[in-house]
Amino acid sequence: MMQYKGYLARVEFDDGPDVFHGEVLNTRDVITFQGQSVQELRQAFQESVEDYLAFCVRRGEKPDPPYSGRFMIRLSPEQHRLAVLAAKQAEKSLNTWVAEHIIRDAQRELDAVHTKNIPEARR
Numbered sequence: 001m002m003q004y005k006g007y008l009a010r011v012e013f014d015d016g017p018d019v020f021h022g023e024v025l026n027t028r029d030v031i032t033f034q035g036q037s038v039q040e041l042r043q044a045f046q047e048s049v050e051d052y053l054a055f056c057v058r059r060g061e062k063p064d065p066p067y068s069g070r071f072m073i074r075l076s077p078e079q080h081r082l083a084v085l086a087a088k089q090a091e092k093s094l095n096t097w098v099a100e101h102i103i104r105d106a107q108r109e110l111d112a113v114h115t116k117n118i119p120e121a122r123r
Contacts, residue, residue, distance in 0.1 A: 004046050005053075006066040007031070011041060024049070027064045073098075 002009040002022065009031075011022040020041045024031035033048040035041035056063040075083065087097035 002042065002045055004049050007049050008066070009033070009045055026066045029064045071102075 002011060006026075007024045008026045009022045009024045011020050013020050018036060020035050020038075022033045022035075022041060022045055024045075029052065031048050031052050033041070033044035035044045053063050083098060084094055087094045090097055092100070
């Protein structure tokens with residue numbers, strides 16, 4: 001994962017043309033970049049973010065900022081009750097408990113996808 005000015009990017013390697021492709025994840029707008037080395041990739045990422053910000057200024061639009069960290073979720077009353085009980089049992093606020101579980105499970109999913117995309121010989 002790469003980060004620049006609060007924007008996070010995922011990078012994948014395409015061994016056909018030997019190039020890294022990147023995409024900014026935490027915005028609704030599409031920001032992509034590529035490079036053949038880590039240094040080129042990092043520079044292209046930063047330039048793509050800067051180009052995006054400059055493009056927004058030229059158009060008189062506000063750039064779509066990285067996600068704010070506020071996350072709303074709808075649960076059934078029973079799901080809500082169970083989450084509150086589990087948080088209390090863990091002696092945590094509901095917000096902390098939910099955030100910890102979302103991050104844990106999200107990281108597990110990302111790790112599984114990342115491992116799946118790595119050729120067997122490189123694992």
